[in-house]
Amino acid sequence: KLTQKKVKFEWGDKQEAAFQLLKQKLYSAPILALPEGSKDFIVYCDASNKGLGDVLMQREKMISYASRQLKVH
Numbered sequence: 001k002l003t004q005k006k007v008k009f010e011w012g013d014k015q016e017a018a019f020q021l022l023k024q025k026l027y028s029a030p031i032l033a034l035p036e037g038s039k040d041f042i043v044y045c046d047a048s049n050k051g052l053g054d055v056l057m058q059r060e061k062m063i064s065y066a067s068r069q070l071k072v073h
Contacts, residue, residue, distance in 0.1 A: 033061035 035041070035058055045054040053067035 030062050030065070033058070033063055035063050 039058050042057045051069045055065045056063040
């Protein structure tokens with residue numbers, strides 16, 4: 001709704017609850033799952049000149065993740 005020009009900004013109980021849940025999820029460490037041998041793996045990765053990161057998932061469960069800052073030599 002916020003991307004529409006004529007919609008008034010509202011902050012009520014529903015928005016506050018969503019914001020608090022988002023903060024909680026961002027502050028808590030992710031729970032890693034053990035891999036299942038017969039299931040397919042999915043790798044998400046991203047990189048730039050400043051860093052790189054990846055996530056290994058299986059059936060929407062996070063198996064591992066990593067990130068690294070890159071330095072200019």
